[in-house]
Amino acid sequence: MQHHASNLLPARQAPVHSVSVGQWAKHNLWGTPASAVTTALLVLILLWFIPSLLEWSVLNAVFSADADQCQAARDIGACWGVVTEKYRLILFGRYPFDAQWRPLLATLILTSLLVMSCSPAFWNRYLAVVWLLVWLIFFALMGGGKWFGIPTGLVYVPTDQWGGLPLTMMLATLSITLAFPLAILVALGRQSTMPAIRSACIVYVELVRGVPLISVLFMASFMLPLLLPTGTSPDVLIRVLIGITLFSAAYTAEIVRGGLQAIPLGQIEATYTLGLSYWQTQRQVVLPQALAHVVPSLMNNFIAIFKDTSLVTIVSLYELSGALGLAVSGDPNWRPFKIEAYLFITLIYFCICFAMSRYSLWVERQVLHR
Amino acid sequence: MTSPLIQFENVNKWFGTFHALRDINLQVHPGERIVICGPSGSGKSTLLRCINRLEEHQEGKLTVMGIEVTDDLKAIERIRRQVGMVFQQFNLFPHLSVLDNLTLAPIWVEKINPEQAEERAMQQLERVHIAEQAHKFPLQLSGGQQQRVAIARALCLTPQILLFDEPTSALDPEMVQEVLDVMTSLAQQGVTMMCVTHEMGFARAVADRVIFMDEGQIIEEAPPKAFFENAQHTRTQAFLERLVF
């Protein structure tokens, strides 16, 4: 009954497990009766839907900027000519046509810096300086005129003529950047033992989170001029920026607070016994862990803010949807093809947001594996 | 010799590139009590979990009660109804009462009526000496009590064999004995069982065979007296020396 192994077996390589297409299909598509029925139903729906979609959007579509051809192909094919014709107006809004190289350049610089900032290779203290420089360049390019008395050599373009993609990128990026430090302060304040500070933070966060962004934008739009000294009239862009920043900070503060609450009290007590002050503790021990904890929620929040910038149309800043309205609604030749123009900016938004959510998943994995 | 309940023939399993089970050959007959021991990472739990297909083996043939363990969902379901499992983390359903935990499978899988299921559940609860907690919820019980309920839950399906995956490892020391007592009395009642555990006292008292595994292989197999007093392989001897019991 007693026996033992005569020799120890070495580890072997795992056998290569190749699944044929047929096997995969059987397992995933018609393995059980319920699965087979589902597959049949879905395939039927797709077969009804996809060929006509392809026909409309590609096969019968008109790509050239010819309004008559488009009219002829109405209801049969998409009129992408509206994009070919109007894309500059949609992308840049009411910005003076000849000077559109300026917002284009500004957006490209901003976007490249954003993309660069995503890679850990660039994460050092010089990044902050570069960001500051890029913002200065951005506003100098977009606005032109005189900057703090120094002439830029470019024609002055008032902010209410800024629009389209540059406006969206600027509003989203700037408000998120400004909101972040404010959010950290508010989140820390909410944890504070001092009742005045804690109550102030709670009231701010609950008030802002309880109302729609539209209300905050209206408040910024209509009430700020009343709140500031008579005679001053802040730029509509500044008003909107303040509104979005305050809105974004409240939500971000809640997310950061969630991360702070996940830090065990024992850690904080340990740092106090080592002699660190409150601010040192927060900076060195608590915040790095708390923020790493909530990276996915933070990224989701950023994506949401980016999408929310589309609302500034309602307070008369013409970002992409607003610029589209101006470009296409006013032109009777192209008015019937609004849907195609909308699909164009849908594509832009989708690509950017989808890229951000992929990046967010990547960051999540990085943080988990440290 | 009756035909084996469980038969491993040259079973190999990989986790990715890690060779977790190497050429396992093993037979378990009805009425046998088997204890598997070994260092952590040796593949003991993996071996157990292959039996009811919680893990998949890539090479070799594994037969349970005459049914071969493969991808066939129907075969797997039939095997699972006959094989009971007790987990290290108990895994009781926290949203159901103790009684409901036990009657869930009989009502939904065996389709017997609720009164019969309840009767059967109370019997099993008596068997593990915890009938008075029948209407409590799992999180209201201690670890030892929860594990005993888990054993009763596995018994409710009248399985042909019970698998124990380190049943006492997650318990506080004072609760280990109450669970071991239940397992010992089950063994004395003739329940076929395979047990992965570090409790050598239990192995000595209850097992028919003790199996030592290391690095995915079965190194040594013997009745407890021979195993503990006259281990033959150097690895087994080294392992036993490090144990404190």
Add this chain to the structure above:
Amino acid sequence: MLNWRSQRVRAWCYQVALIGVFIVLVGWLLHNTLGNMRMRGIQSGFDFLLDPAGFDIGESVFTFTSTQTYGTAFLVGLFNTLRVSCIAIVICTLWGTVLGIGRLSGNALARGLCYVYTELFRNIPLLLQLLMWYVVLVELMPDTETPLHFRDWVLLSKEGLALPWLMSEGLTLTPEFLALTWGLTLYTSAFVAEVIRSGIQSVPLGQVEAALSIGLSPWQRLRLVVLPQALRLIVPPLTNQYLNAIKNSSLAVAIGYPDLVSISNTTLNQTGRAVECIAIVMAVYLTLSLLTASGMNYFNRRAALKER
């Protein structure tokens, strides 16, 4: 003795300083506001709510004429908001659950399509979606004379969705209402699907293994073991989505549906009482948020596990 190194003294000083700054700030803002209002001839006070509105409202739960008060107009707006929000919440819960479970389905086609749906609808701004649905319903639908129809029961045209057999005079849903409800529901469902999916996937693996080991079928596993436990994890983020749906309904102002914000906007433009109008809107939304949150909290407590 006041000691700067004492924690209590310092805390007290910080708070006094904060309150002091706050009072100065509020005082300055008030001074500016009063000055500005005087300069522009704007009056203040909520008495305007009793004045006749002087505008019609496109659709309303009860009949409204321009002779009725601003206060009544706000009420109409509130009911319109509630109408859209409640329908959207109910449907998006159902559809979102289907999508969320579909994303975890064994069928690859179902999984793929649910994934495409959630990614598509989550990554496009709601405003854009609403504008597109509105264009489809208002410009691409046939005229009233030649509607799309299913027998005489359902008629779809530029005027909206007509259901002549419902109630005494039939029911017509305007394109604005349709675009808002439809768009809001589809959008919110994608987020609800994610909440449900992540709740299901957060149920500990041990529970699934225990369910496997007692031989439950996949459907039984989901219904009896996984979903009841997932519910605990789902309720808080689901509440968030409901609150978002209520707040997002305010985008009605972009497509001309007369919800609360839209009517408040009109009133604001007519009376110039910006502060009061915005305050009313904010107060109403805060109340709605609080009510929804407490309702869901009650539900959350009932779904909680019974512990020692």
